[in-house]
Amino acid sequence: MALETAKRPAFEKPSRKASQVWKTLSDSLRPKTKSTDDIILQLQKCFLKELGPDQAQKLLKSADCSLFEEKAEFDDFGYKRILIEENEKFNLVLMCWPEGSATSIHDHTGSECIMKCLAGKIRETRYKWPVKKRQSLEKICEEDLKKNEVSGINDEEGLHLIENPSTAERAISLHLYYPPLSECLVFDEYTGKARRIRLKLS
Ligand SMILES: [Fe+2]
Numbered sequence: 001m002a003l004e005t006a007k008r009p010a011f012e013k014p015s016r017k018a019s020q021v022w023k024t025l026s027d028s029l030r031p032k033t034k035s036t037d038d039i040i041l042q043l044q045k046c047f048l049k050e051l052g053p054d055q056a057q058k059l060l061k062s063a064d065c066s067l068f069e070e071k072a073e074f075d076d077f078g079y080k081r082i083l084i085e086e087n088e089k090f091n092l093v094l095m096c097w098p099e100g101s102a103t104s105i106h107d108h109t110g111s112e113c114i115m116k117c118l119a120g121k122i123r124e125t126r127y128k129w130p131v132k133k134r135q136s137l138e139k140i141c142e143e144d145l146k147k148n149e150v151s152g153i154n155d156e157e158g159l160h161l162i163e164n165p166s167t168a169e170r171a172i173s174l175h176l177y178y179p180p181l182s183e184c185l186v187f188d189e190y191t192g193k194a195r196r197i198r199l200k201l202s
Pocket residue numbers: 106107108113160162
């Protein structure tokens with residue numbers, strides 16, 4: 001009697017149903033941030049429940065921060081800072097950049113700064129701290145952040161200037177400062193001279 005060979009099932013592509021299950025599963029593993037309030041609440045948990053800044057950074061990277069775009073307001077004469085949340089541990093600021101707008105070169109006066117680009121493109125130029133009086137600041141590097149890209153800086157890493165390099169498109173970015181930032185030093189690029197300013201938050 002001839003031996004019957006076992007029939008091998010034909011390879012089948014995953015069904016739509018299976019991919020839907022996978023999507024639901026991945027969604028459930030993401031932080032539950034379906035609104036700006038959720039994101040703020042999760043950030044508060046990171047800091048107030050001692051989960052720590054690392055978790056806050058991860059959250060900011062993974063969360064859908066485009067939800068904050070609806071809070072954007074633009075001033076055609078310069079960039080605008082909108083205070084989203086402030087408590088004893090951190091402040092969260094939405095920055096709205098008209099075409100070609102830029103900050104001065106500044107420090108972060110002891111705070112860590114994490115920033116995420118939400119729309120358009122923002123350019124960060126880093127400088128070394130001045131070492132001598134009346135000397136131009138030395139540039140370290142320049143980096144463009146595109147939508148959803150994240151970068152961070154603290155005083156040990158230097159000073160920086162942020163700008164919207166586009167002449168055709170506005171930009172929006174979200175900035176997390178911890179401890180909260182309310183003032184900073186701004187520097188003259190050509191003399192290195194610094195003065196302290198209070199941040200205007202609307
Ligand atoms: Fe900054």
